[in-house]
Amino acid sequence: MIVPVSRRPARPEPCCLVIFGATGDLAHRLIVPALYNLAEQNLLPDRFCVAGVVRTDMANDALRDSLLEGLRRFATLPVDQAIAQKLFGCVTSVTADAADPPSFDHLGAELERLEQSSGTRGNRLFYLATPPAAFAPISRLLGHSGLLRETGNGWRRLIIEKPFGTDLASARALNSDILKVATEHQIYRIDHYLGKETVQNILVLRFANGMFEPIWNRNHIDHVQIIVDETLGVGHRGSFYDSTGALRDMVPNHLFQLLALVAMEPPSRFDAHSVRTEKGDVLSAIQAQSEEEALSNSVRGQYSAGRIGDTALAAYRDSANVATDSTTETYAALKLAIDNWRWAGVPFYLRTGKALKAKRTEIAIKFKQAPFAMFSCTPVERLAQNYLVIGIEPTEGIALQFNTKVPGPSVTIDGVEMTFRYKDYFKAEPATGYETLLYDCMIGDNILFQRADGVEAGWRAVEPFIQAWRQAGSQGLIPYAAGSDGPAAARVLLERDGRSWRNGG
Ligand code: BG6
Numbered sequence: 219m220i221v222p223v224s225r226r227p228a229r230p231e232p233c234c235l236v237i238f239g240a241t242g243d244l245a246h247r248l249i250v251p252a253l254y255n256l257a258e259q260n261l262l263p264d265r266f267c268v269a270g271v272v273r274t275d276m277a278n279d280a281l282r283d284s285l286l287e288g289l290r291r292f293a294t295l296p297v298d299q300a301i302a303q304k305l306f307g308c309v310t311s312v313t314a315d316a317a318d319p320p321s322f323d324h325l326g327a328e329l330e331r332l333e334q335s336s337g338t339r340g341n342r343l344f345y346l347a348t349p350p351a352a353f354a355p356i357s358r359l360l361g362h363s364g365l366l367r368e369t370g371n372g373w374r375r376l377i378i379e380k381p382f383g384t385d386l387a388s389a390r391a392l393n394s395d396i397l398k399v400a401t402e403h404q405i406y407r408i409d410h411y412l413g414k415e416t417v418q419n420i421l422v423l424r425f426a427n428g429m430f431e432p433i434w435n436r437n438h439i440d441h442v443q444i445i446v447d448e449t450l451g452v453g454h455r456g457s458f459y460d461s462t463g464a465l466r467d468m469v470p471n472h473l474f475q476l477l478a479l480v481a482m483e484p485p486s487r488f489d490a491h492s493v494r495t496e497k498g499d500v501l502s503a504i505q506a507q508s509e510e511e512a513l514s515n516s517v518r519g520q521y522s523a524g525r526i527g528d529t530a531l532a533a534y535r536d537s538a539n540v541a542t543d544s545t546t547e548t549y550a551a552l553k554l555a556i557d558n559w560r561w562a563g564v565p566f567y568l569r570t571g572k573a574l575k576a577k578r579t580e581i582a583i584k585f586k587q588a589p590f591a592m593f594s595c596t597p598v599e600r601l602a603q604n605y606l607v608i609g610i611e612p613t614e615g616i617a618l619q620f621n622t623k624v625p626g627p628s629v630t631i632d633g634v635e636m637t638f639r640y641k642d643y644f645k646a647e648p649a650t651g652y653e654t655l656l657y658d659c660m661i662g663d664n665i666l667f668q669r670a671d672g673v674e675a676g677w678r679a680v681e682p683f684i685q686a687w688r689q690a691g692s693q694g695l696i697p698y699a700a701g702s703d704g705p706a707a708a709r710v711l712l713e714r715d716g717r718s719w720r721n722g723g
Contacts, residue, residue, distance in 0.1 A: 248652045322362075412666040438586055520548050
């Protein structure tokens with residue numbers, strides 16, 4: 219579908235993107251390919267520069283070549299030489315190191331020089347694409363050297379990557395550190411799930427249609443499932459993952475973003491303040507569990523050796539940089555409740571795991587069963603379940619499952635599915651998912667970014683699980699074969715409530 223010119227998004231104001239961690243994986247794999255896609259769509263500012271921050275001196279050409287190599291490997295579109303050349307012509311290497319505070323004064327001087335030559339009017343977007351341990355020190359130094367001060371000399375924004383803390387206390391400490399040097403409106407806490415079109419569409423599905431919202435509550439919904447199954451193992455991320463685990467890596471951020479969008483109250487306006495307030499509120503309403511309840515309402519597993527399709531995968535404990543007696547979970551399933559008027563009594567079942575049989579990210583909303591009584595005098599034995607399924611990945615779309623009469627002389631009923639697939643309606647170019655997020659940072663819209671209260675509410679809700687699992691150690695950690703559906707106990711978590719995961723698992 220061609221978007222009319224009048225509805226095309228505007229180009230952002232001139233700005234300089236300052237990337238800390240410019241030689242790192244994230245810059246190469248996602249940030250630069252996303253910038254390229256924005257350039258291809260004419261959505262970068264007409265005056266733009268990229269300052270790639272490196273810790274030891276690096277020639278401009280060396281940094282450009284390395285990023286170009288990243289683009290060649292990870293581009294989602296064929297690379298057009300002219301566009302790439304223009305983009306990489308904007309890249310300058312700048313040296314600064316958080317271990318050497320005076321280097322930030324040098325950084326400030328370099329940025330001013332760059333801004334003079336590129337005409338970016340002092341608008342700066344600092345992107346912390348670094349290991350998490352560097353978030354606080356870099357922000358502090360940016361603050362202390364005056365680089366985040368907005369005094370009529372352009373705007374200053376700070377993008378912070380995930381993971382935002384490792385528990386409630388560390389997330390609070392990080393928020394407090396950053397909020398000492400920047401105001402909330404300057405801070406963009408990224409969760410890449412919010413860059414997915416299918417995730418952004420949840421609010422539109424709920425609030426731009428008259429038919430869903432009236433039944434979107436405990437009177438009609440039996441329960442909600444949020445499923446993020448992955449086929450990949452831990453790969454080369456052993457040392458990060460072994461101190462993190464499936465719960466911290468996925469739940470308080472990605473799965474809770476999905477939960478918040480499905481469960482939040484309608485915001486009064488489609489703006490960052492209203493949407494983030496409602497999201498924060500619903501996350502704060504997740505029922506606090508005692509450690510005992512957390513143990514009974516959760517399942518954790520760790521993959522052992524197995525096969526995913528044709529590929530053999532070693533056991534998690536045999537992965538590089540993972541302790542051979544690791545008790546880190548690679549699979550987590552939780553049952554949560556939301557303590558508010560809309561959701562009282564409606565369980566939310568969440569699960570995520572690595573090295574599973576199939577990749578599937580979806581939200582399944584199961585509606586209450588219709589009364590069976592009128593069919594008791596017919597051959598119908600049972601009614602299939604009504605689900606609304608929001609497919610995030612790899613199936614991008616929405617499906618509604620309902621009952622239909624099977625054609626024929628007798629009353630026989632079967633479940634059928636009505637589906638919408640994005641690819642049938644819209645021609646979207648493959649993208650990294652970071653394009654909208656970067657564009658929004660440049661235009662100053664933080665609707666798709668997490669606010670401090672939302673982040674802390676998410677950690678607060680998972681804290682009992684973190685504590686209970688830490689106490690339990692290896693007890694209750696269930697092995698599952700790579701390539702399987704995960705621990706059978708996750709099935710029991712629902713079966714004991716008379717329910718089951720949609721499509722097994
Ligand atoms: C990342 C996690 O944030 O999200 C990874 O650190 C995980 O472990 C990834 O694989 C999943 O993202 P997606 O978009 O593939 O579902």
